[in-house]
Amino acid sequence: MKCIAIDDEPLALKVIQEFCHQVPFIELEGIFTSPMEAIGYLSAHPVDLIFCDIQMPHLNGVDFILSQxxxxxxxxxxxxxxYAVQGFEVDAxxxxxxxxxxxxxxxxxxxxxxxLGFNQHKSEKQNLFTASYLLIRVGYDTVKLNLADILLIEGQKDYIKIQTIDQAYLTKGTLKSMETKLPHREFVRVQKSFIVSLAHIEKIEHNHICMGKYRIPISDRYRDHFYETLHDQSL
Incomplete structure (x- = not known):
């Protein structure tokens, strides 16, 4: 497992470094004294695991994880x-x-x-049996939406609006939960409030995605991941 450690205390980092060397399936790739240092590294070097302090200057550990x-x-x-409750709220x-x-x-x-082993196995199974549709609740009804018909998904507080080729549907939920239900190679989050279908993008103009009447800006937070996914699809 590739990992990094983040802590503003050098002594704490040293302890983690020594411990990692004793665990045969752990490969420590880097240590950082602030989350800001780690952000740049992670954008180019994905890892499986992060050991992270919570109380740190400028950006605490929980907010750092939520920013990813x-x-x-x-x-x-x-x-x-x-801070234990906060830690488990982000599924530590x-x-x-x-x-x-x-x-x-x-x-x-x-x-x-x-x-990690469970997630990889689950991911492999999902790749083999990926559904071509999505079931959502609209009022008292269950509606079946073909993934190929979905243009974009917009977060609106406790609800999400799913825009298809024909019409829009409003259902209770969050973009974060919706991300787990969609194939990541076909649907990509481009900002805090939007997930878009790569298949329906007409053009990208000045970091804005154009889809019919929609012109959605790509935020700095999601820009690298969006372009990497788009590039992988074009290969």
């Missing part, structure tokens, strides 16, 4: 037990209290290893 469009597995390390694999004993560190690594 496709975050890897996360194990939080902190001296503050009161584990939450280690400093000073971290090696046996707990090893346990967290094993949890991450097991989850």
């Amino acid at each position: 469009p496709h975050p890897p597995l996360i194990v939080f390390t902190t001296a503050h037990p009161e 694999v584990d939450y280690l209290l400093k000073p971290v004993p090696f046996n707990r560190f090893l346990q967290a690594c094993q949890k991450a290893h097991n989850r």
Whole structure:
């Protein structure tokens, strides 16, 4: 498992570095004293796991993870037990209290290893049996939408609007949950409020996606991932 560690305390990073060297299935690729340093690295070097402190200057660990469009597995390390709830709200694999004993560190690594294996197996199965349609609730009805007909999906607070070739549908939910239901090679999030279908993009003009009457700006946060996915599709 490829991983990095983020902590504003050099001594804590040293401990994690030494522990990683003792775990045969962990490969520590980098250590960083701030999340801002790690953001640039992750944009070019995806990893499987991040060991991350929570309370850090400028950007705390939870907000850092939430800022990532496709975050890897996360194990939080902190001296503050009161942050545990926040940690598990972002689906952290584990939450280690400093000073971290090696046996707990090893346990967290094993949890991450097991989850990664499960996610990969699940992903492979989904690739084999990917549905060509989406079922949504609209009022009291269940509506079947063909994925090929969906142009874009817009987040509107507690609801999402799905725009198809023919009409729009409003259903309760979030863009984050919708992302997990869509094939990632065909539907890409381009900003906080929009997911678009690559198949229906007519042109990209000054970092704006043009689809009929729609002109959607690509935000800085999602730009690299969008263009990488678009490039992979064109190969």
